[in-house]
Amino acid sequence: MTKAANFIWYELMTSDPAGAAAFYGAVVGWTIAGGADPQAGGVDYRMIGRRDGGNAGGVLALNADMLAGGARPCWMGYLHVADVDAAIAAIEADGGVVHMPATDLSVGRIAMLSDPQGATFYIMDPIPPAGAEDMESDVFSVTEAQHVRWNELATSDPDAAIAFYRRHFGWGQDGAMEMGELGSYRFVQRGDVMLGAVMPLMPGMPAPAWSYYIGVDDIDRAAAAVTANGGTITNEPMEIPGGEFAMNAVDPQGAAVGFVGPRGG
Structure with missing residues (x-):
């Protein structure tokens, strides 16, 4: 059996990052950056900050091409896997569908899939920050606010x-x-x-x-x-x-x- 996977990141896809920042700031208390993260490689991707200094996830701004292609505002979860390509092959063989092929980012290798019934999720093999190789993601918490x-x-x-x-x-x-x-x-x-x-x-x-x-x-x-x-x-x-x-x-x-x-x- 595969080692049990955790949710290691959450992403809000939205047509209006500034509007989302105002809304989630008021409702949850998060701080969403006012501009794209410098490491995002030209994509408008912004970090969601918690009051304790950690990150709760990220915000992806949906551009005109993404919207024209059928993307819509939604929340997505990322599940940790040790081998993205092997996971894709196994999931496809089991009736899942690949929506975004394996892609290398500065933070790790990711892909977007759906299960055989059609629910969509990301998988990710992350690259941990230097000096924090054993650190586990804390974006999911059973008990804590702002997670x-x-x-x-x-x-x-x-x-x-x-x-x-x-x-x-x-x-x-x-x-x-x-x-x-x-x-x-x-x-x-x-x-x-x-x-x-x-x-x-x-x-x-x-x-x-x-x-x-x-x-x-x-x-x-x-x-x-x-x-x-x-x-x-x-x-x-x-x-x-x-x-x-x-x-x-x-x-x-x-x-x-x-x-x-x-x-x-």
Whole structure:
């Protein structure tokens, strides 16, 4: 079995980086750079900064050619693999699709794929910074605000998807929350860490997709900030196991996003 893969980076593709910076600054407390990162090689790519000095991910500005080619504002997750080319070959042989071939960047080798049901993700073999070869990414955290805290896959075939991610990324699946006629919300783990869940595609969802829930300090404050800053709440804050609350929204540029945190934090 493949060594269990972690989410090591998150990327917001957006048509308006400055607008996204204002929105996520108000809702989450992030600081998104005002211009392209000098190491991005001419692409408008900006880092997302947390208050603790770390990075929460990056922002890719969608240019006219990308938009004309069908790209749309969305959030994407990056899964760590030891060998991008081998992973591509195995995933393609298993019914996955390559959307962006293996590409070398200054930070590592990446590719964009979708699973057999059509949910899209990146894979990456990163090049760690000098002197930090053993450092692990901290963009995902089960508990911390300003990190992605939950990764949720809505799919047309939950059984097949769970088997796919187990085969290629080494995840486990243990435990579920029943949703009545809507089916089971099935938890997935990387070792003993709860990564998120796999659920059936809900009515009104256009296609299988990953959703990412960003940690906030206070769900009610965040909800008010979503609407005050041009976003739209699609599912109001709902209590989840453990006593915190989760909500779904669409940012002003059209990217679907989730938020999770305490009430009155």
